[in-house]
Amino acid sequence: MEKGSIWVWVEKADGKVKQTSQEVLSQGRSMADELGGSLLAIMAGPVSEVNLEDLCGLPDQVIALEGDGEGGPSLIVETLEELIRKDPPWALLAPGTPSTMDWMPRLSVRLGVEMVSDVVGMELLEGGRLRVKRPVHGGRFLVEMESQEGGPRLLALRPRAFARKTGSRSPRVECFPMKARGPTEVQVLEKAQREKGFVDLSEARIVVSGGRGMGGPEAFFLLEELAAILGGAVGASRSVVDSGWRPASEQVGKSGRSVSPDLYMAFGISGAIHHIMGMDSSKVVVAVNKDPNALIFQHADLGIVDDVNHVLPALIEELKRRS
Numbered sequence: 001m002e003k004g005s006i007w008v009w010v011e012k013a014d015g016k017v018k019q020t021s022q023e024v025l026s027q028g029r030s031m032a033d034e035l036g037g038s039l040l041a042i043m044a045g046p047v048s049e050v051n052l053e054d055l056c057g058l059p060d061q062v063i064a065l066e067g068d069g070e071g072g073p074s075l076i077v078e079t080l081e082e083l084i085r086k087d088p089p090w091a092l093l094a095p096g097t098p099s100t101m102d103w104m105p106r107l108s109v110r111l112g113v114e115m116v117s118d119v120v121g122m123e124l125l126e127g128g129r130l131r132v133k134r135p136v137h138g139g140r141f142l143v144e145m146e147s148q149e150g151g152p153r154l155l156a157l158r159p160r161a162f163a164r165k166t167g168s169r170s171p172r173v174e175c176f177p178m179k180a181r182g183p184t185e186v187q188v189l190e191k192a193q194r195e196k197g198f199v200d201l202s203e204a205r206i207v208v209s210g211g212r213g214m215g216g217p218e219a220f221f222l223l224e225e226l227a228a229i230l231g232g233a234v235g236a237s238r239s240v241v242d243s244g245w246r247p248a249s250e251q252v253g254k255s256g257r258s259v260s261p262d263l264y265m266a267f268g269i270s271g272a273i274h275h276i277m278g279m280d281s282s283k284v285v286v287a288v289n290k291d292p293n294a295l296i297f298q299h300a301d302l303g304i305v306d307d308v309n310h311v312l313p314a315l316i317e318e319l320k321r322r323s
């Protein structure tokens, strides 16, 4: 193991490195510098698709995993296991996204090493130990966990919990084959293009979420309109997703996505702990609910006790008037 080498799993969307991955690269760079080691970025896809500018001058080296990149989580696990067993890093960091949450726990079991998800803070301690922080109980508490000396450690970082920075390194780029040793359980049949102007929920600076209080799937066009005006993303409660009103990819909460936007707006959401767990690190929370005793108000910086059917159209009209 090279002294203090840090690996970062990098994700792309529409050919560009995602902001959440740039945050992880930034944190990885700081750790590698503190440990006196190097930073390696690993990404799926051919070398020709590696855009060094997107890596912000942070890594020392890039490995492009070329091959059956669409073989699903098992293929990623197999490939990373092979790489890690050959030359274990001090830690492997990844953004906490639905995709990494699919393969990282499997990799941790395969390697028999610890994994921590939803990391919001990291600190290197004496003797090569690492202290990480993660929120629990809907963000009411932060737990601190310490790992013992020796790695590798697998850490999934909460999106938007770490600042992005830039460096001036020109990494060398190498490729490594990503090939299934046996049949994989996933076959990609079709790829759908994202709509123009699509904002990823995990990366959004503004999230406008709707709950059952929206009344039905039709009412969500108001949230789509509001999101478009604000340049934000639409989120939803689990009740809404379970009712088939919105896709599962929009679910915020314990069994959905974790978001940390600058502004989180909750319309007709009761504020059950399972929902709060996914948005408690938002900087400013605005809640609209017709029940003055709704739990969501306990987590809101600004609360409006009213019907969403009054507030939403008025808000949209006012924003349009001002723009």
Ligand SMILES: Cc1cc2nc3c(=O)[nH]c(=O)nc-3n(C[C@H](O)[C@H](O)[C@H](O)COP(=O)(O)OP(=O)(O)OC[C@H]3O[C@@H](n4cnc5c(N)ncnc54)[C@H](O)[C@@H]3O)c2cc1C
Pocket (backbone or CB within 6 Å): 210, 211, 212, 213, 214, 215, 236, 237, 238, 239, 240, 251, 252, 253, 254, 255, 256, 257, 267, 268, 269, 270, 271, 272, 273, 274, 275, 278, 288, 289, 290, 291, 294, 306, 307, 308, 309
């Ligand atoms: C293991 C587990 C995991 C879970 N994971 C998640 C998760 O990831 N995400 C999640 O969201 N939930 C999750 N849940 C479900 C969670 O406990 C709640 O049931 C769910 O969040 C409630 O959704 P809601 O607030 O939309 O609906 P409700 O609880 O039905 O609340 C609707 C709210 O809308 C208000 N309202 C109604 N009409 C109007 C109106 N016209 N104008 C304004 N306000 C109105 C009501 O006063 C009420 O407060 C999970 C539950 C379990 C057990």
